[in-house]
Amino acid sequence: MPELPEVEVTRRRIAPLLVDRSISALVTTRPSYFFLTPPARLRRALAGRRVLALDRHGKYLVARLDDGSRLVLHLGMTGQLFSSAATSPRLLRASARAVLAPEAQLAFVPDEHTHLRIAFTDGGPEVWMRDARKFGKVLWLPPGARHERLDRLGIDALEVSGERLFTASRGRTVAVKSLLLDQAVLAGVGNIYADEALFGAGVRPTRRAGRLTRAECERIAAALRRVLTRSIETGGSSISDYLAPDGRDGAYQDERRVYARAGEACYACGAPLRRVVLGARSSHYCPRCQR
Ligand SMILES: [Zn+2]
Numbered sequence: 001m002p003e004l005p006e007v008e009v010t011r012r013r014i015a016p017l018l019v020d021r022s023i024s025a026l027v028t029t030r031p032s033y034f035f036l037t038p039p040a041r042l043r044r045a046l047a048g049r050r051v052l053a054l055d056r057h058g059k060y061l062v063a064r065l066d067d068g069s070r071l072v073l074h075l076g077m078t079g080q081l082f083s084s085a086a087t088s089p090r091l092l093r094a095s096a097r098a099v100l101a102p103e104a105q106l107a108f109v110p111d112e113h114t115h116l117r118i119a120f121t122d123g124g125p126e127v128w129m130r131d132a133r134k135f136g137k138v139l140w141l142p143p144g145a146r147h148e149r150l151d152r153l154g155i156d157a158l159e160v161s162g163e164r165l166f167t168a169s170r171g172r173t174v175a176v177k178s179l180l181l182d183q184a185v186l187a188g189v190g191n192i193y194a195d196e197a198l199f200g201a202g203v204r205p206t207r208r209a210g211r212l213t214r215a216e217c218e219r220i221a222a223a224l225r226r227v228l229t230r231s232i233e234t235g236g237s238s239i240s241d242y243l244a245p246d247g248r249d250g251a252y253q254d255e256r257r258v259y260a261r262a263g264e265a266c267y268a269c270g271a272p273l274r275r276v277v278l279g280a281r282s283s284h285y286c287p288r289c290q291r
Contacts, residue, residue, distance in 0.1 A: 004189065004190070010081050018054050022051075023049050024121040026116065026117065035138050041140065056156075072147070076134070077133050079130070110130075114130045115138070152183070154185040156188060162222070172209040173208060175278050176220070177279075178278055188228075195259045196256060196257060197227050200223030200226060205284075269288045
């Protein structure tokens with residue numbers, strides 16, 4: 001599933017294709033749960049609008065439009081946002097890229113999973129959103145409108161401080177791992193980065209959040225910012241179906257220290273890593289390095 005780093009990588013790559021361009025038309029698939037705003041309304045609302053900026057809050061991308069309205073996109077599990085001029089996100093894995101001729105690399109044509117196609121008045125490349133499993137979401141917010149999906153998000157995980165985390169954890173009886181995954185506390189932290197940050201901070205995922213010390217909260221916040229920033233730099237994590245918008249694979253998965261490594265030796269101390277299930281999610285940790 002795309003996590004914060006993948007969404008931020010997507011934002012940085014797609015922003016130049018959206019910002020300062022005027023939308024001429026929208027092509028969508030049929031109405032479905034993918035569209036929180038009905039496609040017909042979406043088409044009417046966006047035609048003629050200019051995109052002022054593309055922001056990110058947690059895992060949501062928010063395009064600000066010139067009439068004060070906003071287009072909100074969520075990539076869900078398998079969502080991909082890319083340029084119609086980009087190499088095929090479906091056909092191109094690193095191995096395929098090496099053997100395909102340049103013209104074949106441009107062979108992607110919109111299929112039944114391409115739910116959104118945004119065309120621009122300048123006639124340049126379109127922006128397409130494709131989602132094979134359709135857990136993604138598209139929402140248009142009129143000027144001034146609010147939405148609970150955005151309102152209930154906590155501070156963006158890239159901006160978290162130890163002090164914020166310490167305050168948020170007071171009185172909480174949940175495990176620290178569950179607290180980190182709570183989007184109302186921290187927006188954008190997913191399973192991989194929560195595990196990696198807790199390893200970096202030397203704190204066990206099962207620790208009761210309310211009992212964390214101020215120093216531990218500082219270490220967790222610093223580790224979170226570090227793993228997220230590092231993952232953004234390497235292009236996101238790219239596991240399973242996720243591919244960057246231009247078809248490139250992310251590289252962060254090579255740097256994971258504990259996630260999905262249960263039973264393998266800790267890189268720091270050699271102890272076998274453990275896996276524990278918390279709130280229906282797997283957590284991975286080192287019994288020696290994490291207290
Ligand atoms: Zn260890």
